[in-house]
Amino acid sequence: MRWTVLRRCVISCALLMLVLPAAARTRPHYGGTLRVEIAGDPWQRPDGLARRLVFDGLTAIGTDGAVKPALAVEWSADDDDHRWQFRLRPGVHFQDGTPLTSVNAAAALNAACPSNCPWTAVRAVGSAVVFVGDAPMPALPALLADDAFRLALTINAEGKTPEGSVGTGPFQVAGFNNSVLTLTANENCWQGRPFVDSVELRVHRAVRDQWLDLSVGRADMVEVSAEMTRQAQQQRLNVIAQPDATLLALQVNDSGPLANPILRTALAEAIDRSALANVIFQKQGEPVAGLLPQRVSGYAFLFPVERDLNRAHELRGGLSLPPLTMSAESGDAAMQLAAQRIALDLHEAGFTVQMVAGNELRTNLTLRRFMLEGGAPGAMLETVLRAANEQPAVIGDGPADLYQAEHEALERHTLIPLLDLPRAYAVGARVRDLRLNADGEPDIANASLEDAP
């Protein structure tokens, strides 16, 4: 009996010893350097990770996809959404100490969007920033959460142009040396100090090398492309992914040989999306024919994704076209292979396609990736269309209006949706609480390190 009690006590103690560290893990530690490796440029959209860390927008998208205040604490619309007024968060300072004012906020927005903006004019009125549009702008708060409209200081308190990139984000630029961009924690960040002291962002690193660095402990977070997600999982890497974060689409130049919309329709019918998703992107992509993901719009299933080669032939009508040129926006292997596969599909439909490595605007077809940002469906649709250099129509609030707007955009067949692709990262064992936002970007500011002091 005593032995039984004793055994129970020992077991209880052992369980307690196991539970205590687990409880300790729930409290994030401050400090440490998070080592991140990426293949692209840290500042370049749409994958510019440093932009998210250094700059903030007037609004932000929460993990639930809803618009939430950021540098603006409240906003209101007048004149049937033609005029929006955003009141700035008080007491916010840029990383060099320059206070955030409506004047430098308006200047930053004008610098961020010199043309083709959702608004007609933006100006400072008192402590507020006022947007005026010729057309109604119902989705403006969600649009302002877009990565493109984050505020970078243009003129500091001394009236001079600041050296380097200065924002209000959780990290500030400390230096760039040997392909490593060092960001240090912004102690005075309006959101509060991030957990890690600094982030070392190694740029232009090949994915294979990133994985190697992660496996040997030289990196804490590395990129995992969609087509390699499966392989990463097979290698037992800790992969965090956000599905439907990227739209793979074929942008069609509607001038020149493809000015006829029927021919563009034939192109859309000729492409075998399942081959792209199942083979090239290793079953990580979702074939789509709509611009918005099913989880966002709820009606994406209405757009058929199956290939109809016979209809493509019928639509082409035996018309002999000059060779079409096609390029892939990104030079990575999967994009190139996808472009080649699309060229092969189109060849079956009677189109001759030549792959070129040139300016995408000069080619008839361009395979592109679009970040699905914006949170709200309307804003996300508008963001995609603007990224495709198309002028979006005014999108109403209701699902019917959204469907109508997307249907009209798809009917033009200047942007043929192909796949929704995930964004994924592999993280090391010492990284804690790293999550991805709705657009697939990692929330580094809220991540911490296991072995931080």
Added chain:
Amino acid sequence: MSLRQKLLLLFSLTVAAAVAAVAWTVLVRIRQVFEQRDQEETALFVNQFQREFQHRSADVVAAIDRLAASEHMRAAAFAIAQSGDTSPYLTEAQAMAQDAQLDFLEIVGPDGKVVSSAQWPARFGYPEPAAVRAGQAAFLKSEDLPDGTTALGLFAVRTVRGAEPAVTLVGGERLDAAFLSDLPVAPGMTVALYSDPSAANGASATLFDAQHLVGTAGAVTGASRYQPLIDAARKSGQQTSAILYLTDRREESVNATAIPLKNDSGALPAVLIVSLSRGGMVEAQQHIRAIAYGVASGGILLAIVLSLWIAARVSRPIEELARAAEAVAEGDWETHVPERGRDEVSVLARSFNHMTGQLAAQREQLVQTERVAAWRELARRLAHELKNPLFPLQLTVENLARARALPEAEFEEVFRESTATLGAEIANLKTIIGRFSDFSKMPKPQLERVDAKDAIERVRALYEPTASKEAGAIHFAMDMADEPMPMYADPELLHRALSNLVLNAMDAMPEGGVLTLSAHSHSGQIEMRVADTGEGLTPEECERLFTPYYTTKQHGTGLGLAIVQSVVTDHGGTIAVESREGGGAAFILTLPRVQE
């Protein structure tokens, strides 16, 4: 053309023809031998090359065999066969092809569709008809590429062991410049490949396209020069050889062999061209030819020199004989030619010398004979001339002697008559002696510019008045050219000669007649003619007419025409007579005209 030149030309042509014939024969033979050796060498290299090509085919088969037997591929094939999920192996073929150093590799699933393609990764899911040829030997196949082109390759197909249903590997090596450059070639050898990918898949052969011909360095320069050979090989399907001139220079020619590469269906998708440069052979030929030409030229030059020497040696005695003959013809009878050796020419020279010696002796005899005859004629003439006045002198002296017996008065009369006769006959004797004396004392002519017309006019003016008044009147006719006829002559001697001719003509016409004086100029000569209408001369008289002391007249001394001839000869001219019996006679003086 002289004899020496003829001999030289004959000898030179003979030697040159002989040398040329020998050189041509040697060069042709050398060329035949070289080309035979070249063809044999080319055939040897082509055989070696064909064996190497077969080795490469075997290498491709072996590489595919190794891949199909590898554990990695067998595991993949098993997984594909079991799960049917081919997506994890999308890039498998690229890595395997890289490891095996293959240009083409496709993994074909059990459904005959491409699982992974090294050459066209995007082609997954498409059927690969060649998969059914698993186990066969290497074959030629055209392969579509992503850039829209088609490449020809040497393929093999093998089934991966152990997987059911079967997974196959279709792989090969591209027949391109890199493939050719890997083949071992002999020095001077080049290889090129003409590919017609459309023919590999059973389509009919297309027309020759120079862009389809590639060498180890890519495009082949002057590809069109290979067209006849390639077309012949494609048409016949047999190995074909020919000499191709890549440029207009002979040394840039090749001995090319076109080897048709057939696939198992009998189609002819490619022609392999093995070319062996003829540059070395042509250069050797040219070197030999240059030497032959040099030797031939030297031989011909030496032959010409020898011909010159021989021609000179042969022709010199004949030329000396010719010159000697000309000298003899000009009157130099003392000419001799050297007598060398004992050949026919020396015999001829001796005969010539003997002949000239005989001629000179005979001439001397003739001169002596003529001289004796002349003296006899002179003696006869002197005797005849002197006998005529001596007979009256004798009669007069005898009359005078007989007259001493006559009375004084008669004697005085006879004496006066006799002394008158004696004086007349003695004067006659003086005249005769003066003529002979004048002939012996012909002066040397004092030349000056004289016009022939003036000389003839002077003679006419002297004799026409007297002749026209005599009983037998002689009419003078003049036939003169209008142009001046200058010449260098002694006026007095010329006048004397013309006077003698005019007096002879007047003597020839005792019954009267027409005496024609004429002067004309032609061919740089002045011809003065004195013609009469007398009885004329016989041919025999004409022959002896200019012999001194020969005369046809009763009282002539025979010195008149001799004097005329002497004067004409001293002036560098000639005298001739034209006459026929009963038709008058004409004496023609020809003297050189002053050249202006």
